[in-house]
Amino acid sequence: MIRFDHVSKTYRGTKRPALDSIDLEILRGEFVFLVGASGSGKSSFLRLVLKEDRPTGGNIHVLGQDLNAISNRKVPYFRRNLGVVFQDFRLLPGKNVFDNVAFTLQVIGKSRGFIQEAVPDVLQMVGLAEKANRLPHELSGGEQQRVAIARAVVNKPAILLADEPTGNLDPSTSAGIMTVLERINAGGTTVVMATHDNAIVDHMKRRVVELVTGQIVRDEDQGGYGMTAEIALQDSGLTAEIALSEGLVRPTGPAQPHTAPVRQVPPMPSTAATHVVRPDEAEPVRERVTVPPAPEQATDARDQAARQQRATAQQQAAAQQAAALQQVRQNRAAAAAGPAAPAAPSAQTPAAQAAPPMPPQSLAAQPAQPDPRDPATESLTLAEKLGLRAPGAAADPANDQNVGPTT
Numbered sequence: 001m002i003r004f005d006h007v008s009k010t011y012r013g014t015k016r017p018a019l020d021s022i023d024l025e026i027l028r029g030e031f032v033f034l035v036g037a038s039g040s041g042k043s044s045f046l047r048l049v050l051k052e053d054r055p056t057g058g059n060i061h062v063l064g065q066d067l068n069a070i071s072n073r074k075v076p077y078f079r080r081n082l083g084v085v086f087q088d089f090r091l092l093p094g095k096n097v098f099d100n101v102a103f104t105l106q107v108i109g110k111s112r113g114f115i116q117e118a119v120p121d122v123l124q125m126v127g128l129a130e131k132a133n134r135l136p137h138e139l140s141g142g143e144q145q146r147v148a149i150a151r152a153v154v155n156k157p158a159i160l161l162a163d164e165p166t167g168n169l170d171p172s173t174s175a176g177i178m179t180v181l182e183r184i185n186a187g188g189t190t191v192v193m194a195t196h197d198n199a200i201v202d203h204m205k206r207r208v209v210e211l212v213t214g215q216i217v218r219d220e221d222q223g224g225y226g227m228t229a230e231i232a233l234q235d236s237g238l239t240a241e242i243a244l245s246e247g248l249v250r251p252t253g254p255a256q257p258h259t260a261p262v263r264q265v266p267p268m269p270s271t272a273a274t275h276v277v278r279p280d281e282a283e284p285v286r287e288r289v290t291v292p293p294a295p296e297q298a299t300d301a302r303d304q305a306a307r308q309q310r311a312t313a314q315q316q317a318a319a320q321q322a323a324a325l326q327q328v329r330q331n332r333a334a335a336a337a338g339p340a341a342p343a344a345p346s347a348q349t350p351a352a353q354a355a356p357p358m359p360p361q362s363l364a365a366q367p368a369q370p371d372p373r374d375p376a377t378e379s380l381t382l383a384e385k386l387g388l389r390a391p392g393a394a395a396d397p398a399n400d401q402n403v404g405p406t407t
């Protein structure tokens, strides 16, 4: 469904790659959390999947297509298979809920009849059937995000990419959003979600892929948020090499075959739920959701072997990770206290002992660098970013489509 082979991305004017030889395979029906400190490469990963950007090395396949082989002209058609949700909702302020969702379908030329049927269906699924006539500013943040999700999935994409969809929401509203995303995933849509929300990741127990300075340092079934993801890179000087050498994470090899079963979850109530649905609480979904055919199949045997391998490695790594993290924190505290208070030796982890303490000066070595964004991408309209219209293509004056730039 999504396959990265040795994929690297180095932005113009930067030396360090944002993504550094990534190998990863995500199969149909999976729900994958992408975690990692700020600047670790999560959004870059999502942008590459969306073909919003080009890798500087390696190959990406999405839905069986080699992204290098898709011409710019065909990108909007490719993107119709993908839904995207952002932290900041990106709704059209002058359009009501119904029209915000219908917008996607209008742009790709769906009939009025189809729209009249599909939009209420999807609004029902996200629990907003009663609010179809509201304007975005008349909705709560969680409701606005559900409109954005409805818009992203109304065309029944095979893949939903979500970049910190709960980033602006309180915990209980976030839980409601996750219920919606689980429901969408249960309908067969593969969900890849970049997040800093440790509570959600820990609670949902889904596959977790962790990035440190552009490298995958952890790929774990039913994983938790993890420890390295809690440490802001700018604050720690942590790199993938340090994380690996200190045993904070276990090394990962090339992409492993992996299959996640598609689960069924209950229908959404008309108000946001404050409870994240767990697999063992699942009931059949009522909404009409298209399950796209699997472009590739992993065998049960391969899947089991991969899961077994991960489970064993996770158990072995767990104790080591805890000890190593404690050592890193001790080292940082000691370094912050200055030379009069050297780091206390610890018998817990040899690797952690061998590693140099991380002084606060290292923070300056990796400042947050909001490097200039690619002007070509920045100038895209919302319709173009959603992949609904080819970049530069004429907007339909009958519809309010010529919006954006949106960032």
Ligand SMILES: Nc1ncnc2c1ncn2[C@@H]1O[C@H](COP(=O)(O)OP(=O)(O)OP(=O)(O)O)[C@@H](O)[C@H]1O
Residues within 6 Å of the ligand: 011, 012, 014, 017, 018, 036, 037, 038, 039, 040, 041, 042, 043, 044, 045, 368, 369, 370, 371, 372, 373, 374
């Ligand atoms: N268009 C760009 N031009 C130059 N550098 C960029 C660009 N986009 C991202 N970067 C850099 O690439 C690295 C990875 O950024 P990315 O946005 O992928 O990280 P992230 O994990 O999504 O961070 P956050 O959690 O803060 O959103 C960072 O060092 C960032 O400054």
